[in-house]
Amino acid sequence: MPYRAPVAELRFVLDHVVGFDRVAATxxxxxxxxETVDAIxxxxxxxxxxxxxxxxxxxxxxxxxLENGVVRTSPGFAEGFRAVADGGWLGMSADPEFGGxxxxxxxxxxxxxxMGSACLSLQLNPLMTQGQIEALEAHASDxxxxxxxxxxxxxxxxxxxxxxxxQAGSDVGALRTKAVPNGDGSYAITGQKIYIxxxxxxxxxxxxxxxxxxxxxxxxxxRGISLFMVPKxxxxxxxxxxxxxxxxxxxxxxxxxxxxSPTAVMQYDGxxxxxxxxxxxxxxxxxxMMNNARLGVGVQGLSVAEAAMQHAIGYALxxxxxxxxxxxxxxxxxxxxxxxxxxxxxDTFAARAIAFDCAVSLDMAKATGDAAxxxxxxxxxxxxKAFGTDTGIKVAGDGIQVHGGMGxxxxxxxxxxxxxxxxxxIYEGTNGIQAMDLVGRKLADGGAAAxxxxxxxxxxxxxxxxxxxxxxRALTEWMVAQEMQDRFAGAVSYLNAFARVLGALHHLRAxxxxxxxxxxxxxxxxxxxxxxRAEMAKARTGAEELFAVSNGVIAA
Ligand SMILES: Cc1cc2nc3c(=O)[nH]c(=O)nc-3n(C[C@H](O)[C@H](O)[C@H](O)COP(=O)(O)OP(=O)(O)OC[C@H]3O[C@@H](n4cnc5c(N)ncnc54)[C@H](O)[C@@H]3O)c2cc1C
Numbered sequence: 001m002p003y004r005a006p007v008a009e010l011r012f013v014l015d016h017v018v019g020f021d022r023v024a025a026t027x028x029x030x031x032x033x034x035e036t037v038d039a040i041x042x043x044x045x046x047x048x049x050x051x052x053x054x055x056x057x058x059x060x061x062x063x064x065x066l067e068n069g070v071v072r073t074s075p076g077f078a079e080g081f082r083a084v085a086d087g088g089w090l091g092m093s094a095d096p097e098f099g100g101x102x103x104x105x106x107x108x109x110x111x112x113x114x115m116g117s118a119c120l121s122l123q124l125n126p127l128m129t130q131g132q133i134e135a136l137e138a139h140a141s142d143x144x145x146x147x148x149x150x151x152x153x154x155x156x157x158x159x160x161x162x163x164x165x166x167q168a169g170s171d172v173g174a175l176r177t178k179a180v181p182n183g184d185g186s187y188a189i190t191g192q193k194i195y196i197x198x199x200x201x202x203x204x205x206x207x208x209x210x211x212x213x214x215x216x217x218x219x220x221x222x223r224g225i226s227l228f229m230v231p232k233x234x235x236x237x238x239x240x241x242x243x244x245x246x247x248x249x250x251x252x253x254x255x256x257x258x259x260x261s262p263t264a265v266m267q268y269d270g271x272x273x274x275x276x277x278x279x280x281x282x283x284x285x286x287x288x289m290m291n292n293a294r295l296g297v298g299v300q301g302l303s304v305a306e307a308a309m310q311h312a313i314g315y316a317l318x319x320x321x322x323x324x325x326x327x328x329x330x331x332x333x334x335x336x337x338x339x340x341x342x343x344x345x346x347d348t349f350a351a352r353a354i355a356f357d358c359a360v361s362l363d364m365a366k367a368t369g370d371a372a373x374x375x376x377x378x379x380x381x382x383x384x385k386a387f388g389t390d391t392g393i394k395v396a397g398d399g400i401q402v403h404g405g406m407g408x409x410x411x412x413x414x415x416x417x418x419x420x421x422x423x424x425x426i427y428e429g430t431n432g433i434q435a436m437d438l439v440g441r442k443l444a445d446g447g448a449a450a451x452x453x454x455x456x457x458x459x460x461x462x463x464x465x466x467x468x469x470x471x472x473r474a475l476t477e478w479m480v481a482q483e484m485q486d487r488f489a490g491a492v493s494y495l496n497a498f499a500r501v502l503g504a505l506h507h508l509r510a511x512x513x514x515x516x517x518x519x520x521x522x523x524x525x526x527x528x529x530x531x532x533r534a535e536m537a538k539a540r541t542g543a544e545e546l547f548a549v550s551n552g553v554i555a556a
Contacts (some may be wrong), residue, residue, distance in 0.1 A: 160198055189213050227282035297424050387503075396414075490541065
C-alpha cells in the first residue's frame with residue numbers, strides 16, 4: 001500500500017489537540033494562517049507521496065557507497081533532495097533575512113514527519129541541514145551567516161554535525177580532535193570523526209561540516225570544546241566553492257538499515273575551519289542544533305510509525321485467514337490483530353501529539369520569550385525524542401507481526417521500517433541518555449516544569465487521568481529528593497510514565513473535539529494508561545538493587 005500523507009490528521013492534531021492557534025496568534029508567526037498551513041501540508045504531502053516515497057526501496061536496495069573516494073548516493077536521491085530544496089522545505093523555519101520562510105518549527109516538524117514517512121534515509125539530510133542553519137543563526141558571525149545560510153536554505157550546500165569519535169560517543173567531552181589557530185583567523189582541524197550522517201554526497205556543490213574540536217588552551221571535558229565550520233570546499237572571495245579542504249571520507253558504514261544515508265568516517269588533516277561562536281563554548285552552540293534535532297529525531301520515529309502502520313493496515317484489510325468473529329473476514333477482524341492495530345494507532349497518535357505539543361512550546365518560547373514556555377519545551381524534548389523513537393520501533397515491530405511470515409520477507413517492505421527506525425533510539429543521544437536528561441537537568445528546577453505540565457493534565461476532568469497525574473506528581477517529588485544514581489536507575493520508567501499520561505491526555509482532548517475518536521481514546525485509557533502505573537512503580541526502585549547483582553554474576 002503506497003504511503004498517504006495524513007494531512008487531515010496533522011491538521012486535526014494542530015487545531016484540536018496541541019493548540020497551534022496560539023502560535024499563529026503571535027506577532028512573530030502571524031503568517032501561519034489556516035490557509036498557509038493547509039497549503040504547506042498539502043504541498044509537502046504531495047511531494048512526499050509522489051517524489052520521496054518511490055525512493056524508499058531503491059535507497060534500501062542500492063545503498064550509498066564509496067567509489068574512488070567519492071560518495072555515490074542511491075538512485076533518485078539527487079532528484080529527491082532537489083525537490084525538497086526547491087519546495088523551500090529546508091528553510092521553512094529559517095530567518096527570512098537569509099531567504100528562509102520564518103515559519104514555526106511546528107510546521108517544519110509536520111513537513112518533516114511526512115518526508116520521513118516517505119523516505120527516512122533521505123529525510124535525514126534535510127534534518128541535519130535544518131539543524132545547522134539554526135545553529136549558525138544563533139551563534140555564527142554576521143559574515144558567516146551571510147555566506148553559508150542562504151546556500152544551505154537553497155540546498156546548494158548541505159550541512160552535517162560532527163561530534164562522535166571512536167572513544168567519544170555519549171561522552172562527547174572525551175573528544176580528541178584538535179583545532180590550532182592558523183594566525184589568519186582560521187584554524188587547522190585535525191582528527192577523526194565517525195558515524196557522520198550524510199558526511200558527503202554527489203549532489204550538493206559543498207558539504208558544510210560543523211565540527212567539535214579542542215583548542216590548544218581548551219580544558220579537559222565538555223568545557224574545553226569549541227565549534228568550527230569546516231567546509232568540504234573552501235568558499236572563494238565570491239562565496240563560491242573553491243579549493244578542496246584537507247578532509248576526506250575514509251569509509252562508509254555498512255548498516256542494519258537507513259542504507260540510503262551515507263554514514264561516514266571523516267578524516268580531517270589540518271583542514272581549514274572557522275570558529276562558530278565563542279571559544280570553549282562549542283557544546284552550548286552544538287546544543288542549539290541538537291535540541292531541535294532531538295525533537296526532529298523523535299518525529300523521525302513517529303514518521304516511521306505512521307508509515308509502518310499504514311502499510312500494516314493495508315495488508316490486514318486484504319489478508320484473509322481463518323474464520324472471523326464478525327466483519328468481512330480479513331485478519332483485521334480477529335480480535336488480536338485488531339488489538340495490535342489499535343495499539344499502533346493509539347501510540348502513533350500519542351507520539352505525534354507529544355512531539356507537536358513540544359514544538360508548539362518551542363515556538364511560543366521563541367515568539368514570546370516567556371521562560372515558562374521555554375522550560376515546558378525543554379522538559380518535553382527528551383520525552384518527544386525517546387517516546388517518538390520507541391514508538392517507531394514498537395509500531396514497526398507490530399507491523400511485521402500483522403504481516404505474519406510476509407513481514408519477515410524483505411519484498412513486502414515491512415522489515416525495512418524496523419531496520420531503518422532502529423537507530424533513532426541511538427543517535428542524537430541514546431534514549432537512556434534522554435531519560436537521564438529528564439530526571440537530571442530537567443528536574444533541576446525542583447520539578448517546576450513537571451508540576452506545571454501535571455497541572456494541565458489534572459485540569460482535564462477525567463478520574464483515571466487525574467489519578468495517574470497525582471501519582472506522577474508524587475513520584476516527581478520523590479525523584480527530586482533522590483541522589484542522581486537512584487534517579488538514573490528509574491529514569492526510563494519515569495519518562496515512559498510521563499509519556500503515557502500525556503498521551504492519554506491528548507487522546508481525551510481529541511475525543512472531546514470529535515466524538516468519533518472516543519472509542520480509540522477509551523482504548524488508550526484502558527490499555528495504555530495502566531502502563532504508567534507499572535512504570536511508576538519501577539521508577540521508584542532505586543539503584544541499589546541493580547548493583548546488588550555483581551558483575552561476576554552478570555558475566556557468569
Ligand atoms: C547511523 C548513525 C548515524 C549517526 N549520525 C551521527 C552524526 O551525524 N553525527 C555524530 O556526531 N554522530 C552520529 N552518530 C553517532 C551517535 O550519536 C552515537 O552512536 C551515540 O551518541 C551513542 O554513542 P556510542 O555509539 O559511542 O555508544 P556509547 O556511548 O558507547 O553507548 C553504549 C551504551 O551505553 C550507554 N551509555 C553510555 N554512556 C552512558 C552514561 N553516562 N549513562 C548511562 N548510559 C550510558 C548508552 O545509552 C548505550 O546504550 C550516528 C550513529 C549512527 C549509528
